[in-house]
Structure formats: C-alpha cells, structure tokens
Amino acid sequence: MARDIYDPATLKAMQLVPRHEFVPPEMKPYSYSDGPLSIGMGQTISQPYIVAYMTQVLNLQKRDRVLEVGTGSGYQAAILGQLVDSVYTIEIIPELSLKAKNTLRALGYENIVLKTGDGYIGWPEKGPFDAIIVTAGAEEVPEPLQNQLREGGRMIIPVGPHNGIRQLILISKKSGKIKTKEVMAVRFVPLVRPNN
Numbered sequence: 001m002a003r004d005i006y007d008p009a010t011l012k013a014m015q016l017v018p019r020h021e022f023v024p025p026e027m028k029p030y031s032y033s034d035g036p037l038s039i040g041m042g043q044t045i046s047q048p049y050i051v052a053y054m055t056q057v058l059n060l061q062k063r064d065r066v067l068e069v070g071t072g073s074g075y076q077a078a079i080l081g082q083l084v085d086s087v088y089t090i091e092i093i094p095e096l097s098l099k100a101k102n103t104l105r106a107l108g109y110e111n112i113v114l115k116t117g118d119g120y121i122g123w124p125e126k127g128p129f130d131a132i133i134v135t136a137g138a139e140e141v142p143e144p145l146q147n148q149l150r151e152g153g154r155m156i157i158p159v160g161p162h163n164g165i166r167q168l169i170l171i172s173k174k175s176g177k178i179k180t181k182e183v184m185a186v187r188f189v190p191l192v193r194p195n196n
Contacts, residue, residue, distance in 0.1 A: 010083070051079060054156045090115055122144045128150035151173060153173050156169070
C-alpha cells in the first residue's frame with residue numbers, strides 16, 4: 001500500500017476504516033485487494049491506493065470542512081471523517097445514498113453529513129470548503145465547485161472523456177485565482193447527472 005503514500009494521518013485513517021463494511025457481501029473476500037470493486041448500480045468503490053493518494057494530495061488539516069462529490073459506498077467519506085472536522089458528501093443515486101448513510105451511522109461517524117442530489121452543483125449553502133474531492137470522472141471541472149472553494153482551498157478531480165483515460169487534476173485557489181496541475185492518469189466511473 002505504502003508506495004508514495006507517506007502522510008502519517010492518511011496512512012492511519014486507511015488502517016482504521018474497515019473497508020469490508022463498505023462492499024457488498026459477495027465482494028467481502030476482495031475487500032483489502034488493491035483494486036476497485038463493484039458496489040452495484042454501475043458504481044465502484046475506488047482502489048485503496050487511489051483513495052489514499054487523493055486524500056493525501058489535499059493536505060488536509062483537522063479543522064477543515066470538506067465536500068465530497070460521489071459518496072458511493074461511503075468509504076472515502078469515512079477516511080475523510082477520520083481526518084477533518086466535517087465532511088459534506090453528495091450522492092445522486094438514492095439507493096447508494098441510503099446504504100452509505102446507514103453504514104456510516106452504524107460505524108459511529110457523527111461528523112459526516114450526507115445528502116442525495118446532483119454533486120455537479122455542489123452544496124453552496126454549506127460552503128465555502130477548505131477542500132473538495134470528486135470521486136467520479138467529469139468531462140470538465142464543474143464551475144459551481146470551483147466557486148465553493150475557500151481562499152487557499154484545494155480540489156482533486158478526475159477530468160477527461162467518458163470511457164477513456166482521465167487526468168487527476170489538483171486545483172488550488174490563491175488570491176481568487178484558480179491554478180490547476182495534472183497529477184496522475186486514472187480511470188473513474190462517470191459523474192452521474194440528472195437525466196443521463
């Protein structure tokens with residue numbers, strides 16, 4: 001797992017969160033393999049390495065308020081919940097949203113707030129955010145999410161054509177200006193929007 005994951009807080013969070021609790025029963029034997037797993041509804045739980053990498057690159061602080069777009073199983077939200085003050089997470093598929101909410105509640109996470117909705121538009125009434133993590137691939141960076149970044153905030157998002165290789169892009173906001181940096185080639189399921 002270690003590879004280039006060196007942040008002690010991220011590594012500890014990865015050890016503490018029971019990944020097997022976030023996968024369907026038939027996937028439990030593969031819970032700790034370093035690969036993505038199906039969670040149904042055409043969605044996946046990301047490879048642990050990618051979860052750790054995206055978490056580490058955000059350089060999170062304990063007091064941070066974080067937005068996650070694409071709750072999925074709730075696993076990434078749980079990792080974030082170990083590291084920051086509050087996590088707001090959005091899932092567009094109601095069945096996954098409910099399942100994730102129940103899993104997170106059963107595991108005792110009280111600093112994670114979940115809603116069902118269109119993650120592309122973010123959660124403006126809860127912003128601005130110190131960090132935003134998008135766990136599904138977009139064809140472009142959603143402007144509403146950029147607008148919800150606090151000054152000095154960071155966002156990590158996979159961007160590129162659907163059914164193709166995407167670039168993991170790290171975005172930072174400094175003096176009101178947006179800077180972007182490509183950090184890694186990745187594959188991600190598409191960011192689901194209403195009516196698509």
